[in-house]
Amino acid sequence: MRLADLRPNRCLGLVAVGLAFGVIHSALVEYVASIKSPLVDEPAHLVSGVCYLRTGSTFHYRVNPPLVRTLAAWPIFRSVENCDCVSYPALATLRSEFELGRDSFNANPQLWHSRLRSSRRVGILFSLIGLFVCSAWAYQLWGCQASVAAASLWCFQPMIIGWSATITPDVPAASTGVLACFAFWYWLEKDHLIRMIAAGVTLGIALLTKTTWITLLFLWPVLTILSGVFVGDRIKIRAKQSAGLVVILTLGLVILNGAYEWNSLGRPLRDFRFQSHRLQQVQQTVAERASLLEMIPMPLPENYIYGLDVQIKDFEAGKASYLCGERKEGGWWYYYAVVLLVKTPAGFLAIILLAVSMASVRRREMLANGEFERIAVAVILMTAMMLTFADGMSRHGRYGLIAAPWLIVWSCRIFATPSRRRTVAWAMLGLGVASTLSQYPHQISYFNYLIGGPRYGDRWLLDSNIDWGQDWYLVERWKSLNPEKRPLFLATSGPTTIQHSDFDASIRLMPRETSDGSLTLPAGYYAMSVNTLHGYPRERRGREYFANQTPIDRLGNSIRIFHLTVPIKIQ
Structure with a gap:
């Protein structure tokens, strides 16, 4: 089904539904951003x-x-x-x-x-792009109900709401990536000048959002070749389509380099001094086996390439990571699978499982939407491979958000089936929405009820999955509502420190050990972040005492309040 095939009243209805979800999603994100x-x-x-x-x-x-x-x-x-x-x-x-x-x-x-x-608020703009693209693509593939379901899944996905309310590139990368691939898919459907320009412009925008999308420069030519093979052209790609692909890639690179002010464009590979082991190996292999390639000018800005090098080096270095109660230097290849299972509402997980079961028995439908299936599978596999091999650090589940649009659109096929499965899928969607709203506005630290909800989230994940400094304002509010509960000692994550608030002299940072190695915890109240309670990412004296105590209050999902009635001395 195509938008052009819609009757005017139905088209207006879909637009109205899309705008309604956009307003709801914007309001949800705006409030989270404000508090x-x-x-x-x-x-x-x-x-x-x-x-x-x-x-x-x-x-x-x-x-x-x-x-x-x-x-x-x-x-x-x-x-x-x-x-x-x-x-x-x-x-x-x-x-x-x-x-x-x-x-x-x-x-x-x-x-x-x-x-x-x-x-x-820039996060709202990018998130709305993702919402509308997922809804439009689902409509093109599966029809009206799938379009509404896709908008709902994006609108009420906890991690999307939480990270859209921050200045981080994870949700914007997901949105611009799916926008670029939607434009590319539309161009593959019909080679047209406007569609070709749209694909090139959106590619440039995606490249400017996150270095992950450098992979599109390699995926799109492969997908174009496969497009020719599956429509009967075999390996001979039509000359017009080949030229169009060159224009698309060139336009994307022009936009990227323009934003970098043409920073050292054309510098050959041999002139780079990489810090990461993997890129050093690539450079060495090219020098040994294809020396001519190392003299070819690179079409990417110097700082773009060095940024990728620094990112890879960070993963190679290995950092303190935490998963399911275990801490170690380095990471786990299955880390992001666990993140998906514990931080996605159970109802949404059920929809994915229903879609997988349906796709396994209805393979003809997959062939009918071959272009989308190839693009979706390619991006999901690419994301899975990158996250699996980047196991030197397992800290931030939000890195996996770039795969969210593909899971959403792909799963919405279940809403196109005139069967009991579709009824069950709508029920699961409602259950997932209810689960999301039950923990609102603490979406960054959302955990589904399959594991007991956010109260037990720190048994599974730490770091930005639960405690990234987002609940500091709740400490200030608690302080204002409880003026008699002093002194208050603080040990929280985040950039906010004691001098940035209207705290009085009775508000202090948590004491540290003396020169002889002893530590005295004075009587009073202690606001401690979840990461600090677990001694993560580095150990802190005194936290082990509180780890075995029951908090008197919880602020958001990331801060615990403890009360000591008498001083405690820790040797």
């Missing part, structure tokens, strides 16, 4: 965007392209003071954006708190 405190990496993202707008430099936070942080920084970049973008050393191995972000945050605390909400 959550600055996350661990938000100052670094935002200040790096300020530096780009002021100097054009893409060095800071170059592991991610500049589009999202630049748009987020636009409302505040003229107001930020004491933001020295050029004094921090530009070394290939240094992540100076975190130091830069911390210093700027300390110099402008009131600005960050008052204007952060406006900067976070």
